[in-house]
Amino acid sequence: MLKLPLCPYCGAIYRYGEVKKFRNKENIKCRHCGKEFSVSKTKGRIILTAVAAVILIALNILMFNFIKGLTVLGCFIITVAAVSLTVILFPFTTRFKKKDDEK
Numbered sequence: 600m601l602k603l604p605l606c607p608y609c610g611a612i613y614r615y616g617e618v619k620k621f622r623n624k625e626n627i628k629c630r631h632c633g634k635e636f637s638v639s640k641t642k643g644r645i646i647l648t649a650v651a652a653v654i655l656i657a658l659n660i661l662m663f664n665f666i667k668g669l670t671v672l673g674c675f676i677i678t679v680a681a682v683s684l685t686v687i688l689f690p691f692t693t694r695f696k697k698k699d700d701e702k
């Protein structure tokens with residue numbers, strides 16, 4: 600599931616920084632073959648966020664049971680770190696779709 604997207608027409612590979620820049624765009628023109636495709640990211644993000652939330656809850660429960668004297672601040676730091684990691688992974692959930700599919 601976590602993979603950087605490819606151009607659906609020519610299979611051109613897009614780098615992390617490029618995919619990140621696409622996050623506010625609906626349509627992208629491939630720099631390699633020049634064909635337009637649409638960006639799909641909602642589905643992957645929902646799955647990733649759901650998985651991250653489950654892991655985070657489990658992690659917090661485990662920490663409360665195994666670490667004595669764990670403070671709210673400690674939980675907060677771990678939660679912030681986990682949320683940051685989820686956001687970092689967002690470009691890996693982006694998928695490119697052929698525009699013809701929507702017509």
Ligand SMILES: [Zn+2]
Nearest residue numbers: 606609629632
């Ligand atoms: Zn292409």
